[in-house]
Amino acid sequence: MPSGGANEHGCERSLECEELALDGHVDLDAESLRTAKLLYEARRRRDAASPIKGLFGEPGWDILLDLFIARKTRTALQVSSVCAGAGLPSTTVLRWIARLESEGLIVRVADQEDARRRYVSLTARGLRLTGSLLASIGPLD
Numbered sequence: 001m002p003s004g005g006a007n008e009h010g011c012e013r014s015l016e017c018e019e020l021a022l023d024g025h026v027d028l029d030a031e032s033l034r035t036a037k038l039l040y041e042a043r044r045r046r047d048a049a050s051p052i053k054g055l056f057g058e059p060g061w062d063i064l065l066d067l068f069i070a071r072k073t074r075t076a077l078q079v080s081s082v083c084a085g086a087g088l089p090s091t092t093v094l095r096w097i098a099r100l101e102s103e104g105l106i107v108r109v110a111d112q113e114d115a116r117r118r119y120v121s122l123t124a125r126g127l128r129l130t131g132s133l134l135a136s137i138g139p140l141d
Contacts, residue, residue: 032134033072039140040065047087054088059096062086067106067122068130079108079118105129 043065046056066085070077083093097120100106105126111117122130 029131031139032131033069035134035137035140036065036068036072036130039134039137040069044087057088057092059086059088059092060100063093063096063100064105064122064126064130064133067120067126068134071122071127076119077121079120082120100126 040062043056043058043062047053050056063082063086066082067077069075079094079097082097083090086093086096097106097108101108104123106120107123109119109121111119
């Protein structure tokens with residue numbers, strides 16, 4: 001960790017890091033955001049309607065969509081929020097977060113003010129991949 005209490009990104013606090021990441025990588029493509037929201041909401045409705053929980057799992061995609069929407073709306077997400085949003089057991093989501101992190105698609109950053117809290121966001125690579133996948137899907141009418 002660099003001197004002065006800053007982490008390896010040169011930030012003093014995780015929210016500061018998140019703001020810097022957001023400022024540096026915000027893609028203003030409203031259609032991609034709209035597509036991501038529609039897909040994410042449709043997946044949540046489908047999951048809620050199924051009497052068998054976890055039947056339609058694609059945790060990696062759900063996490064990428066959630067983080068893409070958060071990035072586009074300038075919202076910092078805690079790991080616990082991502083777990084809750086996925087609608088799956090925390091252990092499953094945490095395994096997927098670790099996998100996506102090992103692929104360089106997301107990053108977890110500890111909150112300097114509360115050691116229990118960690119934030120998660122897309123990396124530049126994750127943002128490019130998710131944006132590309134959404135573009136390949138195209139607009140949803």
